[in-house]
Amino acid sequence: MASRIEITLKPDLLDAEGEALRRKAGDYFGIRLDGVRSVHIITVDAVLNRDQIERVRQEIFTNPVTQISSLNPLAVDADWIIWVGFRPGVRDNPGATAVEAMEDLLGIRMGPGEAVYTSRRYCLQGKDLIAADVQRIAAQLLANDIIQQWKIFSAAEWDPAEGVGLILPKVRLDHTPTLTVLPIDSDRALQQLSTERNLALNPNDIPVIRGYFLDPRVQADRERVGLCEPTDLELEYISQARSDHCNHNTFRGLFHFRDADAGKTETIDNLFKTCIQTPTRALQSRKPWVISVLWDNAGVGRFDEQHYYTITGETHNSPSNMEAYGGAITGIVGIYRDPLGTGLGSRLIMGSYGFCVGPRDYAGDLKPRLHPRRLLDGVIEGVRDGGNKSGIPTPFGQVLFDHGYMGKCLVYVTALGIMPTTVNGQPAEQKTILPGDAVIMCGGRVGKDGIHGVTASSETFSAHTPAGHVQIGDPYTQKKMHDFLLEARDQGLIRFITDNGGGGLSSSVGETALYSNGCEIELEKVPLKYAGLDQWEIWVSESQERMTVAVAPEHVERFLALSVRHGVESTVIGRYTDTGKLHITYDGKPCAYVDLDLLTAGFPQWVFEAEWRSPAARGLSEPVLGPPGDQNQLLLDMLARPNICSKEWICRQYDHEVQGTSVIKPLVGVGRDVNSDAAVLRPVLGSERGLAFSQALLPFYSRIDAYHMTACTIDEAVRRLIAVGGDPDHIGGVDNFCWPTIQYDSKNNPDGRFKAAQLVRSCQALRDVCLAYEIPLLSGKDSMYVDGHLPGRYDETHKVSALESLQFSATSVIADITRCVTLDPKMDGDRVYVIGETRNELGASEFYDLLGYVGCRVPQVWTERFMPRYRALAQAIAQGLVASAHGIYRGGLAVHLAMKAMAGELGMAVDLARIPAADDAGRDDVLLYAESAGRFIVTVNPLHAESFEALFQALPLACIGHTVAEPRLTVQGLSGKNVIDLSVADLKEAWRKPFGDLI
């Protein structure tokens, strides 16, 4: 009853997909292919007659202008053929839309168990191709064995009548849903269960959990509903709720901090409370624009009288490290549900990305699961499809290469939304739940996705076990849900909304039930992707694209009808109560009956040992370097560094103009090719008010001191906003920590105490700088355990830990977007100014890294000195005195002078002797490459010079030269001779060269 349609492009048309594969095989592996054609295969597992299948072939799956197709294998010339399809249970988005299209065209409904599966075969031509090459292309370019299966056919093996055969990756569980009661006779027995069932219960929590279930009052309550010992579902629920992911045990932990240099010890109780919550609350009380922070899915700030903006960010590291595309698309689509689930719901207005991976050209002995190049390709594509198909612009992003990310990559995703200040007269940022409200699950269905995360990846696969622990986000389903929920919001149908992310229903229902103080869930009502899930699996599954909504009983009917209008599945799965209990049944039989306040009662705090030693005590010192003679070549080499060079190919894949709100784009300047300091949007189309957004990520400085890493990162994000015209009185922040494991272990984590001390110092810098710059932390997340164990040359394993990394995102509101400026100098003859002094701060700089040093003198932030100059610059921009502005960031003055010259395609002639500098910075290389914070390069129309300078009285400002018509950067050194003299074309060639061929 299954049938198969093969589709391919007509032979005279370029096969761009095949061509991309041909190019990659050559570029990545030196495998020469003469040609590649791709064939799309639609396998229909449904009862259809010949006419029906013929009709869908012609009307849906074949474009008569460009494609040919057949129900039999197409004859396409090939020396080798690779077939790639999904494993069972992996989200097949095209398969799902094929079902929708076929049902629509034929006017039928496919039955349970009927499905459409998509796959591809690639027809490779190459005279000298050998099996090993083809295997390499399949395994390292086309397929990832976690989610995909593949077959290879030589020309001799290929049966033109049979083709790839009929392959149906159908999930068959043949399992009756079973609830298991777990004995808790002793702590040891529970610990053993936790290990066997991957519950990941913290050993310190086990006595508390047992104590609860052994409490006679609890036992009596449970007996009344027909339960005695805990069920697997209950322990899974507790495990989820107590996980570091959901509960932030690390940040709420107790740190015994020893400063080994000073010989002093102090105890720090709860970094979250002391360094994030308290400062933010203090700032909130002074800043009326801070609307809602520290409790909802995203933070809320005021945009204008009628609108609030929402923002949050997180990471999706471990899944992306296993399956880059799936992890990244799930990450970006997932973060978009947070603003959607904030207040009564906000509409998404932008997203951003931060990718940290190993060196793209890594050729060493370590064998990560995915080579950094492949991993980067995958995460780029995942965020591309997730963002673009959601209709949300991606106008900002960062990519960073470092060996430390070989162990585990970082994929940061950030999302912003906007909402009206009131919905039906009610404040839009507030929400609550009343007993009797319906619990409704909207969006996708539930399968074995994401259950116990990556631990499942070590299990063996059979042909029909679902490989669902690595997910593939589905932006299409979510976009429909997004549109639906916003309409429901505006009709006043939503009482409470939150997303289903980590922990699935267990988290979303468990947490929302606290608002009414109870709920009753009928688990059999939850729609499933396939039968056979155990009750606990339904409860904790992390299947994507779902929201949990509380709807008043009188609105349920309208809510469900609107859901149908939008082609979205919504199901009432229970109701909220005020019993104090989480009560779950399946077909009327009890599965869980737990006091909701169990989670707030008496679980022990996590404890960490932290030991700080200063950089000098750790043996770091400044290198002894003579001055470079060839400054021209040095600058060209700096511009070609992977962390500096052009990555235009990534920005251009991301739709950054959808919604029509773009004001400052990711790439600006005459050639539209230099990265802007920040993105600016006009999120309310009828208004000229703007929202500015920037991010910074400077993990390199953690090699010396994570305190200064953090301070510099925040300072850079702030300067980026100021450079485009941001308002220093309105800066919102989002902190995203990614840290290696900090729990000391003599064998597995011998430097854990130092990493813990770095975290403490980082949090202290976050507190200090945010208070000084008056940045409330609108949102934030932490992701610990950024380590990996990689096999080496002899199959020994190496633990590779990431640099202590903090991504800081910052927002500002701009009263009039037409005042914004970009970094490109606009006219020749303008004055070039540097704001801020340069110090001998080359520690962990890009320049030192080029030469193989770390050094010691890391850049530092003096907030009280910096802020007045930021205010002065903001005022100058607001008064229209500034033609261009740009912060001096990674790479230092030379690199950022080059960025400006390249952006304006104008020359600049500057004199190092005029640069405001500390006494110890009196050397050309220090002035050119120190990464001192607090600095900008600005160009000003000479007519405005006087007014501009007047704003900077008593502040470090100097005119260092002027722009010139001939596109040439000339820098006069302290000796009075030109040390740099390069054409803009030469600069651009060097800067574009590393990744310039990528599209």
Added chain:
Amino acid sequence: MSRINALVLTGYGLNCDLETAHAFELAGARAERVHINALIDGSVSLAQFQIMSFIGGFSWGDDHGAGVVQAVRMRTRIGDQLLRFVEQGKLVIGICNGFQCLVNLGLLPGLGGNYTRRSVALTYNDGGNFRNDWVHLAVDTESPCLFTRGLHRLELPVRHGEGKFVTDADTHRTLRDARQIVLRYAMPDGQPARGAFPHNPNGAMDDIAGICDPTGRIFGLMPHPEAYNHWTNHPQWTRTKEAAKRGQTPMPEDITPGVKIFRNAVDYLAA
């Protein structure tokens, strides 16, 4: 004069509804965002509209060829209504995914008055990837297309992975001779791009960026005029502003070339 009503189609992964509605409003129309299913279940009727816009986005994820599934659904459910709308001399614009949908419906190119035949296609970019960049466009000023009246050259953003215009030689000749090739990708000086990347961003035959039907009332284009609804959408606007401040160039007009395309449609109907 009663206001012109413009329908902006939404739902199933379409995503340029707000800015398209905004562009219509700036052009003087009354814009209404209407879900595809509202047309299908009859709760909203096409009769009350004079302009219909098929907007950008990823309908049904574009999983089976961009705009294909949307075209199947609309042809199957409301194909007759669409043909009636066109027969009544009303206007249709398809942008990006909407253009892809129009060619899959057959509303474009409408050769010989046949509005159901698929004779042109928009397929995968030669670069093999989605691309967002601004392009220069040259307008065929002899075209019957009423949306581009008074426009000679303009710049707009493209944002697509499947925008390469393809057809057979005969159809191409017919389109060219009937002046239905409205927009071509061009060099910054207005000369044809002749396929040169990135000026022609996708490898489109004859640099074709937009076509109309023989009457000029149905217009489809890959670039996004609605994303150029404010002068600060232009990638060089900060340069334009600085030059204007120094008296070297005039400040940009309030109505952007992008909105002019919508204004032309409204003016045509109001006349």
